Amino acid sequence: MTSTTTAFEKARAEDRAALIGYLPAGYPTVEGSIRAMTTMVEAGCDAIEIGLPYSDPVMDGPTIQAAAQAALDGGVRTSDVLRVVEAVAATGVPTLVMTYWNPIERYGVERWAGDLAGAGGAGMITPDITPDHGAEWIAAADAHDLDKVFLVAPSSTDERIAMTATESRGFVYAAAVMGVTGARDASSDLAGPLVGRVRASGDVPVAVGIGVSNGDQAADVATYADGVIVGSAFVRCLLDHQGDEAAGLDALRALTTDLAEGVRRASR
Amino acid sequence: MSQQVQQGRYDADDRGYFGGTWGGRFMPEALVAALDELTDAWHEAMADEAFVSEFERVLRDYAGTPSRLYHAERLSRQVGARVLLKREDLNHTGAHKIRNVMGQALLTRRMGKTRVIAETGAGQHGVASATAAAYFDLDCTVYMGAVDTRRQALNVARMQLLGAKVIPVESGSATLKDAINEALRDWVASVDHTAYLFGTAAGPHPFPSMVRDFCRGIGDEARAQCLEQYGVLPDAVAACVGGGSNAIGIFTAFLEDEGVEIHGFEPGGDGVDTGRHAATIHAGEAGVLHGARTYVLQDEDGQTVESHSISAGLDYPGVGPQHSLLAATGRATYTPVTDAQAMDAMALLSRTEGIIPAIESAHAIAGALDVAKRLGQEKGPDATVIVNLSGRGDKDMGTAIEWFGLGDTGPSAEERK
Numbered sequence: 001m002t003s004t005t006t007a008f009e010k011a012r013a014e015d016r017a018a019l020i021g022y023l024p025a026g027y028p029t030v031e032g033s034i035r036a037m038t039t040m041v042e043a044g045c046d047a048i049e050i051g052l053p054y055s056d057p058v059m060d061g062p063t064i065q066a067a068a069q070a071a072l073d074g075g076v077r078t079s080d081v082l083r084v085v086e087a088v089a090a091t092g093v094p095t096l097v098m099t100y101w102n103p104i105e106r107y108g109v110e111r112w113a114g115d116l117a118g119a120g121g122a123g124m125i126t127p128d129i130t131p132d133h134g135a136e137w138i139a140a141a142d143a144h145d146l147d148k149v150f151l152v153a154p155s156s157t158d159e160r161i162a163m164t165a166t167e168s169r170g171f172v173y174a175a176a177v178m179g180v181t182g183a184r185d186a187s188s189d190l191a192g193p194l195v196g197r198v199r200a201s202g203d204v205p206v207a208v209g210i211g212v213s214n215g216d217q218a219a220d221v222a223t224y225a226d227g228v229i230v231g232s233a234f235v236r237c238l239l240d241h242q243g244d245e246a247a248g249l250d251a252l253r254a255l256t257t258d259l260a261e262g263v264r265r266a267s268r
Numbered sequence: 269m270s271q272q273v274q275q276g277r278y279d280a281d282d283r284g285y286f287g288g289t290w291g292g293r294f295m296p297e298a299l300v301a302a303l304d305e306l307t308d309a310w311h312e313a314m315a316d317e318a319f320v321s322e323f324e325r326v327l328r329d330y331a332g333t334p335s336r337l338y339h340a341e342r343l344s345r346q347v348g349a350r351v352l353l354k355r356e357d358l359n360h361t362g363a364h365k366i367r368n369v370m371g372q373a374l375l376t377r378r379m380g381k382t383r384v385i386a387e388t389g390a391g392q393h394g395v396a397s398a399t400a401a402a403y404f405d406l407d408c409t410v411y412m413g414a415v416d417t418r419r420q421a422l423n424v425a426r427m428q429l430l431g432a433k434v435i436p437v438e439s440g441s442a443t444l445k446d447a448i449n450e451a452l453r454d455w456v457a458s459v460d461h462t463a464y465l466f467g468t469a470a471g472p473h474p475f476p477s478m479v480r481d482f483c484r485g486i487g488d489e490a491r492a493q494c495l496e497q498y499g500v501l502p503d504a505v506a507a508c509v510g511g512g513s514n515a516i517g518i519f520t521a522f523l524e525d526e527g528v529e530i531h532g533f534e535p536g537g538d539g540v541d542t543g544r545h546a547a548t549i550h551a552g553e554a555g556v557l558h559g560a561r562t563y564v565l566q567d568e569d570g571q572t573v574e575s576h577s578i579s580a581g582l583d584y585p586g587v588g589p590q591h592s593l594l595a596a597t598g599r600a601t602y603t604p605v606t607d608a609q610a611m612d613a614m615a616l617l618s619r620t621e622g623i624i625p626a627i628e629s630a631h632a633i634a635g636a637l638d639v640a641k642r643l644g645q646e647k648g649p650d651a652t653v654i655v656n657l658s659g660r661g662d663k664d665m666g667t668a669i670e671w672f673g674l675g676d677t678g679p680s681a682e683e684r685k
Contacts, residue, residue: 159295
């Protein structure tokens, strides 16, 4: 297993931010999603977040909802997600699962942590679990040396940011805007101050997500954050080329290249 | 409401867990500050006599509470026990839900927010929210599953007439659970000026406890009315359970009365063994949905399973977490009632008492009649069952017309049911 920390260390050594890419497992198919994520790694993603499709994704906007729902309609299972983790982790980049809580509780938290670690996963991002309601996950993650990535938001109090930074391992996920996932035209003016508040609470890396969709935005975020997280824009590449895998992979490669160039362009 | 917020064995702890397990707050961090703010505001308001008396005044003068406790005499003779109906159907807007929304809207005003959002299944909570928004001069947006907007078109029109914006939700199964998802998505982006008027005693802390407190007047009134009118406590209390706000509203006053049986009736749809139902406690398993650990209808991967009920207001694959505790501890019993049993009860109550119940409430009637028959046999005709008649049936006439083949006055119509 490769901890996400290694991706941040590598980026820091190159004086740049890390690029973290998201796609849901099982879209358009399990094998197709593995090829898509592998393409993103080859084109410059430093870490991969694999979404576990869920029936009630309250933090996701229409783009990710559409792909996740299609994956569920296609019959993707929790066990398939572990298969995707194994394949992507084999490329050598840190590989995390981003998931809502109920599928994990259902799978069995301790069993899940063991199987995720066994598949080579680095850890998990939990959009609907905060550390103060995540004791079971924290215990299981600690037992298996997995990264625990919790979110902070512009609305978070300083007290909660401090608590979240202390409980997180790997990195802290800073939500750039108040809202669900999805590409935004303008860069957020809330993200910079939020990253600053997390930095004041400890030395865990901070990555910014939600709304970043192109190299210019990535370059902007990279001026103040340790990592740039892109999700919906990658999903959009696949949704826009349904039925034409080669074109979808080309779009993913082009976007990754643009973003990877962005995180290197930033003046830090 | 005149009683203090309880901290009994069936209540949630400070973090929102009932019995240490059920409930909680499984929510995005972005909403935690707002949920904390709401929790504080609710605690402060309930300790503020001015707020409590304003809430009581609004319910009395505007919503028409206390609702009557009515002795259904013909029905009682049929079953051999005393059946008392808590007439929440006579409240303004035709259901118990006005209590919850007036409480939450009053709190919204106190918190200085100017906009409310709500989810709705059958449309009753949406109509109540739109009503409260008009009363308190708040902007109102209601999320409603696209499937439900079609089967409850009349309520869509009512909300629009009251000035609310109704947004049909096409995602997922396009029903109540998806309307909740969409309202939560709105709230994540609008939380600084918007309050989420949650429609049932489910969801993340503090909603299960707060909604219960705003609805518990149903049971407080019924308990006092029963003692005053009959000099005894009832032998049983019954209510339908979807999310469970009307049920927890009437149950709460009786939880510490050991001799009072508590019965919740869940939507059994086509029958629990068909898989087409919404009997969450009876047939679901513990999980997390919409921010709370509770019984959930889910598959083996923890994906929420689509529920089914003839009653849109009960068509929800989760249930309020306090009901999960009451079920797990055995304090309350939850039993499924099928669509057909509920529709029979709708017709029965209409014809024996001249009261057309909401199909939701008809589930409670159907289940309570079995309880009343048993208690009548055990204890005689003075055995007393209080049924929460949580809403009126006007909104369900479309379904009734289809189910019973009504509306046709031709010669063959006489021979039908």
